[in-house]
Amino acid sequence: xxxxxxxxxxxxxxxxxxxxxxxxxxxxxxxxxxxxxxxxxxxxxxxxxxxxxxxxxxxxxxxxxxxxxxxxxxxxxxxxxxxxxxxxxxxxxxxxxxxxxxxxxxxxxxxxxxxxxxxxxxxxxxxxxxxxxxxxxxxxxxxxxxxxxxxxxxxxxxxxxxxxxxxxxxxxxxxxxxxxxxxxxxxxxxxxxxxxxxxxxxxxxxxxxxxxxxxxxxxxxxxxxxxxxxxxxxxxxxxxxxxxxxxxxxxxxxxx
Numbered sequence: 001x002x003x004x005x006x007x008x009x010x011x012x013x014x015x016x017x018x019x020x021x022x023x024x025x026x027x028x029x030x031x032x033x034x035x036x037x038x039x040x041x042x043x044x045x046x047x048x049x050x051x052x053x054x055x056x057x058x059x060x061x062x063x064x065x066x067x068x069x070x071x072x073x074x075x076x077x078x079x080x081x082x083x084x085x086x087x088x089x090x091x092x093x094x095x096x097x098x099x100x101x102x103x104x105x106x107x108x109x110x111x112x113x114x115x116x117x118x119x120x121x122x123x124x125x126x127x128x129x130x131x132x133x134x135x136x137x138x139x140x141x142x143x144x145x146x147x148x149x150x151x152x153x154x155x156x157x158x159x160x161x162x163x164x165x166x167x168x169x170x171x172x173x174x175x176x177x178x179x180x181x182x183x184x185x186x187x188x189x190x191x192x193x194x195x196x197x198x199x200x201x202x203x204x205x206x207x208x209x210x211x212x213x214x215x216x217x218x219x220x221x222x223x224x225x226x227x228x229x230x231x232x233x234x235x236x237x238x239x240x241x242x243x244x245x246x247x248x249x250x251x252x253x254x255x256x
């Protein structure tokens with residue numbers, strides 16, 4: 001079995017920087033269509049799962065309305081995932097290829113697939129339950145109930161000073177559960193087995209409950225480190241973090 005390098009090589013990599021954490025909730029579609037979208041690439045960007053399909057470094061479909069941002073730094077781009085079931089989606093071959101210019105990280109539960117991804121990094125899980133995040137465990141693992149808590153924990157490990165969440169909703173919008181549901185069917189990522197079914201909404205809601213425990217712990221831990229976490233969706237069901245309007249934050253960074 002191939003041994004991957006640990007995520008700990010990223011320790012303190014982005015001291016004092018702003019980080020955008022990208023989910024795959026339906027509100028991400030507004031970001032995907034936003035004229036100032038690419039401005040975030042002046043900063044650290046961590047995307048999770050199908051959120052990568054909305055970004056310039058994750059555009060596997062030839063007709064997708066995404067252009068590559070050549071002036072940004074690939075060394076500030078990250079992809080992280082806890083769920084090896086991601087491998088059955090059409091964008092996976094792109095993610096693991098050298099054409100997807102970012103640092104890629106997966107949970108060690110992917111171990112049977114490490115041979116497919118020799119250039120990825122890997123992380124173990126924190127030794128504590130979801131509702132506990134302690135400084136003494138830094139470097140031992142990341143939050144693990146889903147990929148967004150893992151991404152937030154990673155940004156804290158890299159010493160980012162401000163973290164802004166985009167596409168973190170935990171609710172449906174117009175009965176859509178993911179951002180790409182707003183795309184034409186031919187543009188949507190598809191399961192390689194031809195099945196368009198995803199995890200039932202009830203199952204996703206169970207994961208959301210664990211996420212809330214992790215979010216509360218991460219917020220408390222971040223505050224101790226003097227780090228601000230903001231949710232760029234005023235209507236998000238995730239009320240743990242202060243909310244900010246997406247347009248406001250994108251306008252603000254476009255002026256810098």
